[in-house]
């Protein structure tokens with residue numbers, strides 16, 4: 473099985489960590505220095521009108537630059553290869569984890585459904601916890617799989633007619649318990665009767681799920697969330713506003729980066745990997761839409777996405 477390669481990968485990563493990452497930039501500095509020295513030397517040699525020396529010196533400089541350039545390209549290729557290996561490893565490991573995780577979920581759900589047949593409260597609570605953790609791990613594994621698909625350019629999206637209003641309502645039903653626990657109020661308003669878009673239903677649901685779960689996670693107890701759905705110039709727009717912790721201004725540029733988590737939330741909200749918005753952006757943009765936000769620390773955030781609307 474390919475997972476064995478992990479050890480090789482770690483070793484390669486360690487080796488490359490000390491050689492590859494540092495060497496190309498060092499070589500670029502050397503190249504720059506050679507060019508400066510060569511130009512200065514050429515200037516002085518040219519003054520004495522000795523073409524043989526001039527040609528010889530130029531050839532030498534070109535040869536040195538050629539050797540260094542080749543070495544830089546070699547190192548960059550090595551880095552690209554390692555990156556590819558890493559992506560493949562994550563993909564294989566995630567696939568391998570999915571099967572046992574599904575089995576754990578099925579088994580616990582089966583046992584939970586048979587509560588009346590002899591399980592006491594304590595056993596029931598333990599099973600519930602196992603089920604919650606297995607679900608969380610499944611989400612992480614699915615996120616990692618989506619990320620590797622995106623990175624390898626293999627994310628395939630269906631093009632179907634999606635009733636986004638129904639999707640939003642479905643997600644709201646699923647996440648309402650989380651909001652209720654924190655006594656957060658959620659309002660959904662819509663403009664228009666039929667609110668459908670073109671895209672991949674399952675993936676659009678994932679985007680809505682992430683935006684709503686973010687709004688809940690990053691809003692204090694008794695906060696307020698407002699969701700809007702409307703059509704605008706051939707697009708269907710979904711917008712979600714919260715009065716939560718917001719994102720520091722100096723980190724706005726990184727919000728859609730892989731593994732980004734803002735400084736202000738890391739200290740008290742530990743759950744989360746920083747993959748949700750990276751995946752969401754890729755899904756929305758690949759579907760022909762756009763995703764954007766405004767946010768102010770300690771005031772709140774508004775996240776929006778648009779998708780091509782279905783014309784009736």
Ligand SMILES: Nc1ncnc2c1ncn2[C@@H]1O[C@H](COP(=O)(O)OP(=O)(O)OP(=O)(O)O)[C@@H](O)[C@H]1O
Nearest residue numbers: 686687690718732733734744745746747748749773
């Ligand atoms: N509504 C929001 N309010 C405040 N900060 C937010 C909000 N939405 C996103 N963020 C910030 O952006 C970061 C990235 O969000 P993202 O959804 O990608 O990751 P996550 O929620 O940390 O983890 P997960 O991968 O489980 O979604 C968050 O960690 C948080 O710092």
Ligand SMILES: [Mg+2]
Nearest residue numbers: 682686748749
């Ligand atoms: Mg998230």
